[in-house]
Amino acid sequence: MVHPEDYDKIQASIDDQIADTGNQHNMDYVVYRIIRKDGTVRWVDDYGHFATLPGYGEVYYVFIGDITDTRLAAEEKERAEGLALALEAAEQANVAKIAFLSNMSHEIRTPITAILGMNEMIQREAEAPGILEYSENIRKAGVSLLGIISDILDFSKIETGRMELQNEDYSLSSVLVDLYNLVRFRTEAKGLDLEFSIDPSLPRILFGDEIKVKQIISNLLTNAAKYTEKGRVVFEMKLEEKLSDSVRIAVSVTDTGIGIRKEDMERLFEPFDRLDPKKTRSIEGSGLGLAITRQLLSLMGSDLKVESKYEEGSKFFFILTQKAAVEKPIGPIDIDRLAHENPDSSRKHALFTAPGMKLLVEDDTPMNLQVIAGLLKRTRMHIDVAVSGEECIKKFGADH
Numbered sequence: 203m204v205h206p207e208d209y210d211k212i213q214a215s216i217d218d219q220i221a222d223t224g225n226q227h228n229m230d231y232v233v234y235r236i237i238r239k240d241g242t243v244r245w246v247d248d249y250g251h252f253a254t255l256p257g258y259g260e261v262y263y264v265f266i267g268d269i270t271d272t273r274l275a276a277e278e279k280e281r282a283e284g285l286a287l288a289l290e291a292a293e294q295a296n297v298a299k300i301a302f303l304s305n306m307s308h309e310i311r312t313p314i315t316a317i318l319g320m321n322e323m324i325q326r327e328a329e330a331p332g333i334l335e336y337s338e339n340i341r342k343a344g345v346s347l348l349g350i351i352s353d354i355l356d357f358s359k360i361e362t363g364r365m366e367l368q369n370e371d372y373s374l375s376s377v378l379v380d381l382y383n384l385v386r387f388r389t390e391a392k393g394l395d396l397e398f399s400i401d402p403s404l405p406r407i408l409f410g411d412e413i414k415v416k417q418i419i420s421n422l423l424t425n426a427a428k429y430t431e432k433g434r435v436v437f438e439m440k441l442e443e444k445l446s447d448s449v450r451i452a453v454s455v456t457d458t459g460i461g462i463r464k465e466d467m468e469r470l471f472e473p474f475d476r477l478d479p480k481k482t483r484s485i486e487g488s489g490l491g492l493a494i495t496r497q498l499l500s501l502m503g504s505d506l507k508v509e510s511k512y513e514e515g516s517k518f519f520f521i522l523t524q525k526a527a528v529e530k531p532i533g534p535i536d537i538d539r540l541a542h543e544n545p546d547s548s549r550k551h552a553l554f555t556a557p558g559m560k561l562l563v564e565d566d567t568p569m570n571l572q573v574i575a576g577l578l579k580r581t582r583m584h585i586d587v588a589v590s591g592e593e594c595i596k597k598f599g600a601d602h
């Protein structure tokens with residue numbers, strides 16, 4: 203039986219053939235479906251043809267062939283080609299998106315750095331408390347914006363495979379002090395307990411990418427502090443296993459915060475995705491931190507794991523494998539005492555003066571030159587500036 207949807211097509215073809223009386227010896231070709239007795243559908247092609255047969259006179263006869271297999275193969279090929287095209291278009295769109303994010307964040311970083319630099323000069327020179335308060339707010343907003351922009355840059359670097367590890371020797375205690383200093387302002391402001399539990403048998407000097415290790419742990423510590431209103435944040439580093447020249451360290455950050463719903467767990471690492479909007483709307487964030495953290499860990503051959511109870515708290519943990527550059531153990535650590543002995547180095551102002559010294563600074567953004575010259579004013583050095591490499595070489599040459 204002819205497939206009902208194809209009746210009209212066949213009828214039209216026969217009508218054409220009958221109407222075309224002047225040309226009745228042309229072949230008529232039509233493709234349609236038939237339904238077999240067992241209900242299966244087959245594709246056929248059908249050649250219709252008028253002819254005069256001796257003894258029969260004018261007849262119209264048809265050849266019908268089953269073309270189902272070739273037809274399905276062609277359809278499958280077309281579908282696969284369509285999919286490949288769609289995939290390519292999606293990949294191109296993704297590359298364009300990442301390139302846009304990367305260029306945009308790079309462009310935005312330059313003026314923010316200038317704003318923060320200018321603001322630092324206001325903080326150093328202004329005395330009126332009102333102005334200093336405005337200026338402190340500019341600093342906080344600027345630093346937070348810079349954090350978001352850096353996250354976007356990192357994310358685009360990871361997505362395009364341009365993120366690489368820079369391994370070198372580093373001191374574990376100096377990393378711990380930096381992390382402690384970074385997070386304690388947040389926890390102190392919220393009245394949270396901050397506990398660092400560090401295994402004394404960990405090696406004193408490790409070999410690995412210190413900046414990225416710090417970035418991973420500080421993302422987790424900052425989140426713990428951000429998403430906890432009461433209770434505590436505990437950071438733990440435990441020697442899990444000692445291998446011939448490296449160590450496996452179990453690292454964890456535990457909080458007593460808002461927790462994560464079971465059904466939200468899968469979305470936790472989605473870039474730009476933030477969970478539980480009712481609770482997190484007023485907390486700053488871009489939804490990129492965990493996506494970056496997980497990718498950085500994967501660069502180091504590790505994986506980020508989470509355990510959480512909604513409204514009770516969360517634990518983020520992973521295994522960090524680093525070479526032991528100096529095996530001597532770090533020993534018992536009193537992190538609070540250490541942190542007070544080594545205040546955050548980035549907050550130190552220039553403590554030296556060098557009157558007589560000449561300094562030539564080159565940057566293609568004139569405002570940055572103004573900032574650098576302003577920030578170094580206290581050193582009483584003679585500062586000269588150049589806005590291009592060419593000008594720099596010229597000025598350097600003239601002086602030497």
Ligand code: ADP
Binds near residue numbers: 476482486516
């Ligand atoms: P951000 O904090 O910038 O929004 P993240 O990628 O670091 O981005 O985190 C994604 C989301 O996961 C957060 O918006 C928050 O909803 C949830 N989240 C992350 N860490 C915690 C935590 N310690 N406790 C509860 N929720 C968390």
